[in-house]
Amino acid sequence: xxxxxxxxxxxxxxxxxxxxxxxxxxxxxxxxxxxxxxxxxxxxxxxxxxxxxxxxxxxxxxxxxxxxxxxxxxxxxxxxxxxxxxxxxxxxxxxxxxxxxxxxxxxxxxxxxxxxxxxxxxxxxxxxxxxxxxxxxxxxxxxxxxxxxxxxxxxxxxxxxxxxxxxxxx
Amino acid sequence: xxxxxxxxxxxxxxxxxxxxxxxxxxxxxxxxxxxxxxxxxxxxxxxxxxxxxxxxxxxxxxxxxxxxxxxxxxxxxxxxxxxxxxxxxxxxxxxxxxxxxxxxxxxxxxxxxxxxxxxxxxxxxxxxxxxxxxxxxxxxxxxxxxxxxxxxxxxxxxxxxxxxxxxxxxxxxxxxxxxxxxxxxxxx
Numbered sequence: 001x002x003x004x005x006x007x008x009x010x011x012x013x014x015x016x017x018x019x020x021x022x023x024x025x026x027x028x029x030x031x032x033x034x035x036x037x038x039x040x041x042x043x044x045x046x047x048x049x050x051x052x053x054x055x056x057x058x059x060x061x062x063x064x065x066x067x068x069x070x071x072x073x074x075x076x077x078x079x080x081x082x083x084x085x086x087x088x089x090x091x092x093x094x095x096x097x098x099x100x101x102x103x104x105x106x107x108x109x110x111x112x113x114x115x116x117x118x119x120x121x122x123x124x125x126x127x128x129x130x131x132x133x134x135x136x137x138x139x140x141x142x143x144x145x146x147x148x149x150x151x152x153x154x155x156x157x158x159x160x161x162x163x164x165x166x167x168x169x170x
Numbered sequence: 171x172x173x174x175x176x177x178x179x180x181x182x183x184x185x186x187x188x189x190x191x192x193x194x195x196x197x198x199x200x201x202x203x204x205x206x207x208x209x210x211x212x213x214x215x216x217x218x219x220x221x222x223x224x225x226x227x228x229x230x231x232x233x234x235x236x237x238x239x240x241x242x243x244x245x246x247x248x249x250x251x252x253x254x255x256x257x258x259x260x261x262x263x264x265x266x267x268x269x270x271x272x273x274x275x276x277x278x279x280x281x282x283x284x285x286x287x288x289x290x291x292x293x294x295x296x297x298x299x300x301x302x303x304x305x306x307x308x309x310x311x312x313x314x315x316x317x318x319x320x321x322x323x324x325x326x327x328x329x330x331x332x333x334x335x336x337x338x339x340x341x342x343x344x345x346x347x348x349x350x351x352x353x354x355x356x357x358x
Contacts, residue, residue, distance in 0.1 A: 023204025023319055025231050031199070033232065040201065040233045041240035043194050046187070048244015053175070053252060054184030057245065058279040060260045063268065066340075066347040069261040072181050077321060079185020084203075084326030087193035096197065104196050109314070109324060111331040118312025119320070119335040123342015124350070125305025128298055130280065132317040133310060134205040136303075137238045141245025144280050146287050149295070150303035157307025158209040162223035168312065 026105035027098070051138040059130030066127055112170040118161075175252055178259075192326050201233055204319030206310035208238040271355040294358045313338070 031037065051057050054076060064070035090096065091104050098104060126132055129150050131139055136154065139147040161168075195201040212235070214228040257277035260268075265275045274283045289295040310316040313335050315324060321339065324332020 023202045023207040023231075023234055023315075023323075025233055026200035026202070029199075031233075033229070036199070037233045037236040039198055040195070041236040041243070043191060043198070044237040044240020044242075045244040045247065046240075047191055047237075048241035048246075049248040049252065050179070050184050050187045050244075051241065052245050052248035052279075053179040053254075054181065055178050055258065055279060056184065058258060059281060059285070060258060060264065060268075060275065060279070062343070063347065064261050064264045066343045067261075067264055067267055069263045069267075075181030076185040076188065077317070079182050080189040080322050081325045083186050083189025084192040084322050085328070087189065088196075088326045091193060091196060098197050098200050100199060102200055105200055106327055107202070109329040109331045111334065112314070114312040114314055115320075115331045115335040116338050118309045118314070119338030120309070120342040120345075121305050122309030122313055122316060123339040123344075124346045125302050125309055125342075126317075126339065127343040127346035127351075128302035129306060131306070132205070133209060133306065134238075134241055134316070134318055136306070137205075137241040138245035138248075139280065141242035142249040142279065143246075144285055146285050146290065146299065149290065149299040150306070153300045153303025154307030155209050155212055157304040157309070158206075158311045159213045159217060159219075159221075159224075159307075160304075161308045161311040162210075162213060162221045163219075165223050 024107065026102075027100060028102055029100040047134070048138045048141060051135055052142055057131065057135040057138045057142065062127065062130040114168070114170060117169070172252075176254055178254055188322065189326075192323060195237075199233070202319075203323040204234075204315055205238060205241075206307075206316040206319060207231065208234045209307055210311060211235055271351060272358070273355070292358075297354065297357075309342075 055061050056073070056076060061070070061073055065073035088106075096104065122132075129136070131147070131150070133154065136147060136151050140151060192203050195203050210224070211228045211231050214224040214226060218224040258279060260275055268275055268281075273281055276282055284294065284298050290299070306316075313320065315332070315335065317339065320332040320335040325336065
């Protein structure tokens with residue numbers, strides 16, 4: 001990437017940009033640690049309110065989904081995908097630029113075996129905990145403090161993946 | 171108006187707002203929607219332990235941590251100020267299935283018979299918190315994303331690996347609920 005920071009220059013072992021990270025930051029304009037990032041917290045707050053108000057954080061809604069007893073979760077995810085697709089299509093078609101005037105960057109995802117093995121493992125965990133990573137945060141915020149244990153365990157899972165990564169099929 | 175907000179929101183409102191997160195993040199500053207990355211950034215920031223996977227400039231990705239802290243506050247605000255005064259309505263068939271598994275369906279968003287501190291040091295706690303959380307953390311990172319990164323962001327940008335991942339998320343969930351739960355719940 002063109003964007004280099006002091007850290008990258010001083011320590012070449014530090015990857016400037018984790019390419020596998022599915023939520024990369026592609027902004028080239030320099031950002032300040034707090035002021036530039038507050039707006040993402042605001043988006044997060046709205047997102048968290050939606051999670052609670054549409055009961056997406058509910059363990060019961062996840063059970064209903066996997067038992068095919070309710071359309072709710074399918075409706076939520078389906079609508080989100082359609083709205084997301086339309087938005088991305090519009091951004092590409094009209095070459096909409098970011099607030100900083102930059103071109104919006106898209107990444108192609110390469111298939112690897114984790115898309116099957118890892119995804120199935122996550123599915124198993126999703127049905128147990130009733131939460132994907134987003135709702136984990138919203139559940140804790142909603143006062144289900146025991147979910148902090150689930151959250152710490154999820155961090156541990158991510159850490160162990162990093163540890164054994166080279167030995168797993170990709 | 172406040173009355174209406176306090177009611178549970180219908181799927182099309184929630185789905186549309188969640189879908190709009192994709193262009194919101196892209197246009198606010200070229201950020202890609204994906205929540206499980208935050209777990210990786212936390213590892214990279216707190217305990218990189220010289221593991222190459224965590225050696226990257228996490229400070230550049232710090233927006234993601236602001237976002238998830240926002241989600242936590244959003245949960246707090248919604249529960250404290252906008253919460254639904256009525257008990258949660260769970261599908262009749264799911265209630266019956268869960269009763270057969272000895273899970274008591276109560277009025278909150280999460281069943282207290284599972285998600286309480288009393289279960290923390292029991293086999294139930296080990297399965298529902300520790301094992302469940304571990305599978306979520308390990309699985310999402312191995313898969314390269316979760317429901318947000320693959321199912322919403324990935325499908326929105328028409329990536330077929332994300333479709334594969336989404337199908338496997340669902341397959342794992344169905345397998346857990348229909349194949350593992352009947353056997354697992356007998357242990358408690």
